[in-house]
Every structure is written in C-alpha cells, then in structure tokens.
Amino acid sequence: MNKPIRRVSIFCLVLILALMVRTNWVQGVQADAWASNKNNKRQLYDRYAHPRGNIIVSGQPVTNSDFVNGLRYKYKRSWINGPMYAPVTGYSSQAYGSNGLENLEDGILSGTDDRLFFRNTLDMLTGEQQRGGDVVTTINAKVQKAAFDAMGDKKGAVVALDPKTGAILALVSTPSYDPGTIAGNDDGDAWKALNSDPNKPMDNRALKYTYPPGSTFKLVTATAAFENGMFQSIDDTTSTPEPYILPGTQTPLKNESPNERCENATVKSGLDQSCNTVFAKIGADLGKDKMRAQAEKFGFNSTIDTPVRAEKSVFPNSASLDGTAQDSIGQHDTRATPLQVAMVSAAIANNGSLMQPYLVDQERSASLTTISKHTEKQFSQAMSPATAQKMQDLMVSVVQDGTGKNAQIPGVQVGGKTGTAQHGENNSALPYAWFTSWAKTPDGQSVAVAVVVEDGSDNRDGISGGRLAAPIAKAVMQAALGK
C-alpha cells in the first residue's frame, strides 16, 4: 500500500502548493488591485485613521481634523467658516466621498502622496503619528469675507484675481453650505436636504456654472476691434445705424433704454452706455473667426484647472451672422463662468498679459517642508499693451461717466463694465446682473473682480449690473487694496 500512499502524499502537497500559488497571486501580484478596489472600504477608513492635513487661507487653517475615535473612523473633518470657504475647500465626507481641493489634494492632505513617502517612513521609524500635509491657498481671508458678506442672501458668485500673478484672492458662491454637516458617516438627512435644495447650495457657481456674460462680453468685442485695427482710438466713431437690423433678418436689435444715444456713437460712449447695437455690429463686421480668436485668447473654449476645474466658457462657432452679432454682446450661445469674466478684466488690467489663474500656492508636509510651490505662468498675451491701455481708459470711463458709477472708490483708479444678461425662454427669465472690474492703487497693487447676481430683484426693471453687482465688486476691491 505504500506506493499509493506516497502518491497520495504528493497529491496532498500539490493541493497545498496550489493554495500557496493562489495566495501569492492574490496577495502578491493582485494585491494593489484588491487594496484599491472601489468596494474596499479600508481606503476610506485609512483616510480618517490619522489627522488630515489642513487647507490654509492667509496663514490660518480653515479646516480641522477632529479626533472622534469612532469605531470605524478615528478622525472627522470639520471646517472653520464652512459656508464661506466651501467653494474653496470642497467637502470630505466619510459617507459621500469628497470634491474640490479636499478631493484633488487628497494625496497631500491624507499623507499618501508619494512625495511624502520619506517623511512617512521617518515617522513610522520614530513612532510619530502619521499626519497629512497642508495645502496653502491663494485666497485672501479679508477679500473672501468681504465678498461673502456683500453677497448676503443673494444667489450668485464672486471671483477676485490678482491680475499680476493670476492668484485667486476670493472664490465665493452663494447660497453656500457647511461641509461639516455632511462630514460624518451618519449625515444622510443633511446630505439629502442639500441635494434636494432647489437653490443647489453645493454647486460651485464661481467655477462650475456658465452664465450668459451679457454686456461684460463687450470688453472682448472692443478688444477684438482694436486688435484687428478697426479703430485706432477710443474716440473713433463707429458706423452704427439706428435701428440696427440684425444681418440677414428683419429683426431690429434693441438697446436697453430708448434714451441711449447709440447711433454712430464713439467706442467710448458706446461702452459707457453699453450700446448693444454698437458692439453687435462690430462683432458682425469682424466675423465669427476673429471674434472667436480673441475670445480664446481670454480663455474661452478652454478648461481651466485651478486645480479645481472650471467649466469651459464658450464662444460659439455660430452658423449665421446674426448669431455672431448677438454672441458678441454676450447673449445667444456665449457662455462664461464668473472666473472667465474676471480673467477678462485681469488681462486688461495687467497690460494685456493674462496670467494662469491658480488657487493653490503651496503644498507642504506636516513638518512645514514645502513640497511644491506654484510658479506663475502666462496663459496668453490677450492683447497688445497699447490695446490694453485703451481698454483700461474705456473701463475707467464706464466707472466715471457710465453705467458703473457705483464702483467708484476715492483715490483708486477703477475700471469696470456692467452686464445685464437676458436668459430663459425668449429671454423671459429675470436677467442676471453682472459687474466686472479692476482697481489699481498708485503703489502698484491691483485686483480684478467678477460678480454675478442671479436673483437680485423680483422685478425686471430693478435689475442692472450697475445697481446690484457693482457695489459688491466695490466692497471686494476695497478689501483687496485695503482702502
């Protein structure tokens, strides 16, 4: 019987060997795939197993990692001034994942980033508790607060940029929410309530919403006109008929009020009064290709990663000339994020050089070692410095003599442009009120702002960019320049 017993013993060894090979396959070859499987909750528990790094605004953290010593989760995220900073930080929830910087910078914040490997290994050897790194934002706490307070109960967004660097100084979206209410793993009610709120408080209007930019887009059209040599000076007269019939149609294009003197107005007076006819005709005369080329220099038709991705602003490839005419006054199919509108002012204020907007200045380890630092990059030379000078003069004139008087700040040079964007079926919905501006102090400080207010008033006549949005922009610029 011994021969078969020996064979059985080989068979038994083969069985165990098969188990060993299989286990090597699962735990060796496939290990990472199983460890990072989306259904593997260990990753989630790991994220909250040690203190998460913070998001820093003006040198102070706006986040916390609270030791809750839960059964599954040791730590829980909390936010300081959550609603104010939610569009900047995003949320990080035990039950609902994360978004915004909390998501994009998770490697640094949770400490799993490869660049923290050395630090983590050292911590492990010295017995220190692992701690995530910090993310230093470009947000200026004063500017952010001014913008958030000025928005109050209104629905809309504010973006403030440093034109010289592209740093995002304020990023406000209202109504907002406190990410702390959904940070835990038993916040289902709050999560449902936030998601079913018709005002969509969790949406980041500053980056993720595209609005019709309305008259603020006339800045792009005027820039295109100068860049293409259509005019030499801001006092050149345009050939604008009254009424202006949209090319190829029988439809006359209306101006906002019958009092405006738009017929054959100068560029300056056309922008002061925000004449639709003047800029629609300029756009139609330049044609869609030249208009689109200029718009794209300002950032339209590109995704902008701040690193939080901004929705693509659109200048369309209209099939018809009347479409292009309307696109050129920021209606029809033209769409822009508040960030994009701020970029237009920033490029003009920075003598035509558009800097890449950015939200994260530094990533650093828990021991404050800098892991990465943003280097300023030019997005494009949106226009020549000469054109930029003309555009600045035009915008100053709007604030001095035109629709933007509410944005005047004593002792500061302010240029701006209002917008009242029609939208909805047959433009029947209440229009959006826009204001975009820049301000410069004699000592070289500058700021560029875009404000959009979705629901400034119940009645149509009460809504204008100058009345609703300009005072908000003014408050933001004052905060930025310390005036």
Next chain:
Amino acid sequence: MSSYDLSGDTGRAGGRRRAAAGRVVPRRRGNTTISPQGAPNRRNTELALLVFAVLLPILAYANVGLAMDSRLPAGMLGYGLGMGALALVAHLLVRRFAPYADPLMLPIATLLNGLGVVMIWRLDKAGHLLSGNFPAARNQLMWSALGITLFIGVMVFLKDHRVLQRYTYISMVVALVLLAAPAFFPARAEDFGAKIWIRMGSFSIQPGEFAKIVLTVFFAGYLMVKRDALALASRRFMGLYLPRGRDLGPIVVIWLLSLLILIFENDLGTSFLFFGLFVVMLYVATERTSWILFGLLMSVGGAVAVATTTSHVKVRIDAWLDPMAAFSANPPKGSTEQIGQSLMALGSGGVTGSGLGQGRSWLINFAAKSDFILGSFGEELGLTGLMAIFLLYALLVQRGLRTAVAARDPFGKLFAVGLASAMALQVFVVAGGVTGLIPLTGMTMPFLAQGGSSVVANWALVAILLKISDSARRPGVEPAPATEGQGGPAR
C-alpha cells in the same frame, strides 16, 4: 526483512507484514534483532517545539493588545499559563502512553489552535463592528481545553488503534446518523442555506466534523476486508482495470450519500470531503488508478447534475466566478459579499500584512472568525504569515501520511491515510474557497477557526494519528503473525 530506521520510515517493511483483520495483535516488550537499541523517541524534540508553539501565540496575544490598546492584555498571564499547562499535560501523557509518537503533530496542533484563539480574541475586540457577532474567544478556549482533554482521553484509553477495527459497521451507522441529522434541523439565515448544524437551544454542534473520523474508521475497516476483491476481480479495458459491476456497489453508495448531503443539506464541502476521502482510501487500498478516474467522473457528474437542478451550487459557482457581483447595485439573489471582502482583505494585507490587531478583516463580518479566518490572518500577517500557516498544515498532513507509510497493519495504514488526507482535503477546500481558487463550500479551517465541534474533533484526529505513529515507530514490537489470509496478499 529490512530494519526499522530511526525516522520511523518503516514503510516497506510495514507493508509486508499485516495484522490479521479484526484482531488485536498482542505486543511484547523487548528488543528483537531487527530493532536498534535505544531508538530516540523524540519526546524532547516535541517538548522544545511545544514551548515554541505555546510562546508564539502568547507573543501574538501581547502584540494584539499593544496594537489595539497600547498595553499588554490583562488576561495574558492566565491565557499563557492555561495554554502552557494544557500543552504540558498533553505532552506528559504522550510521553507516558505514546512515547514513540510523531514529535511534530502535537506542537503544530497547539500552535494553530493558539493562533486561532488569539485571532478570534482580536476580532472579539472589534466585535461591535461585526453584525450578528458574539464574543467567541472564551468559548474557543473552553472548546480547546475540551479538545485537549479528549486528546488525553484517546492517549490513555485507546490502547491500540486496531481496537477500532471492531467497530467498522457500527461506525458506518453512527456516521450515517451524524451526516443525516442536520437535514432535520432548520438552517439559519446566515448559514446561506447550508444545513450542517444540530441545534438545541443555544448549543449547536457540527456533526460533520466528527463524522469525518467515524467514517474513516468505517472506510478503513471495510476496505481492509474488501480490498482484494475490489483490486483483483477486474477486467482490463484500454489499459484500465475496470471493476466488476457488483464491486462498484460501495463507491456508488458513497456517491449517492454525498449527493444526498449536497441536496438536502446544501453542504458542498462535506459532500466533496467524504466522496474525496473515500476515493483516496479506495485507491490506497486497491492500488488501482482506475478508481481515481471513476471518482473524478462521478464527482464531476454529480456536481453538474446537482448544479443544474438546484440553485445552491450554481450560486456558489457564480459567486466564485464574479466575487464582486455582490457589491453591485443589483446583487444576484443569494449572493454574499464574503468572498469579495476576503479577497480585499488578502490584497490589503499584501506581502507583510497590516500587523496583528491593525487590519480590518471585520469587514468580512462574523465569518472573519470562522470560515474566513484565513482572510483575517492573510490581512494581518500577510502573504508571509499565510505561507507559514500553509506550511504548518502541509507538515501536519505529511506527518500523518508518513505515519501511514510507517504503520505496520493495513487498518492502521488506511486509517492514517484517511485522517491525513481528510485534513488535506479540508484545508484545500476551505483555503481554496477563501482565496478564490475554488468555489466556497463553507467548512472550518482545522484548529484555527472558531467552532467547538471542529476543534474537539481535530484534537481527537491528531490523538489517533499519534497513537498510530506510536505503534508504528515503537521498536521491539513483535511483528504481526504472517497470516496473510484475510488481510490480503503481500504485494
């Protein structure tokens, strides 16, 4: 006559000499010419290994306490002393009653049992995270003590394993009762339809574990008598020896019994184990490869037949092919996250593991302590730890099979082969299911897993193997009378 060597590998000689069937051969002390004087009995080796086997789980216990509470567990001393005392008593009685027994089996069983208790205790500590959980370490410890008591009982009272040969047919009846009984008890929801328990109030036993031993007694006794008829009376056909129709009887009966277990108790594991066990023993008894072929054909046929007629087997196979299906928005009916969770636990453990007390194998839920305890070990001790555990089982099985080779009587040989290969099959079926190698069948890992019946039965199994190895390696035993008649011809 060849001489006995020191390692106890007396296979060739043992194979030639057979005891008369059903009769206990009287032994006489003293040396014969074929035995070297003073053959080492390896008891001191066993003691040294045993110290290691007791210390290792105590260190693991301390490790869990430090990792989870940052201090040494309060019960450490008591646990250590308890385990140490039990192991020592077992060792002393082996020294007294089975002095020539294999020195490896007791330490391996002690080590596996101890590690299992530590892991169960560690999961108890995370108990609030497992639904349907109850603290089990204390019970497991109690069952281990009972198991070792039974081990001691076997040592003391089973003078010779051949006594069991007398109970061949009683064993058959007992085994049938044990196997059939669970079918008459309702299955709980969390058993996924498998009926493998007999429940009386809060007390439950898993009779399959005991049936494993009793059935091996029957198979060994029966095959010892019938092996010649089964081996010789056959026709050759295409290079294979085909058994006569009437000799096919026993294998068909066992096959049908396995199918009945599968159909009425939904117990794929037990069914497979018993059929596999029978085929292995049949092969060893008759040395006819054709039985293996028949066995394979019949198990595949049976599995296919049952899979196409009942849902249970199909569900298991589907869960094996796509373990993550249970996580989808619309999980298939009857599916369970367990296999997927187990694979994720293994993957997260990686090569070195998370360390004891630092894994999250409680995600596998309550089964992390029982059927899926290997997943828990895999996560916390990593690939390295699992390899070590598999090696321990391989060693235990190989020592059992070596005992079979060394055994001097055919009943002992068949009995040892049966017990050892039952252990191997069970380890393969359980670990294969947990690691996704084969469909999950729902059995317990011998010694490691939570479960009183399993621990007690496996301690008895090891005790019997030790007894057989003692008689096999004992020097100076008068060889059995060379009456080859009933035992079959020498081969």
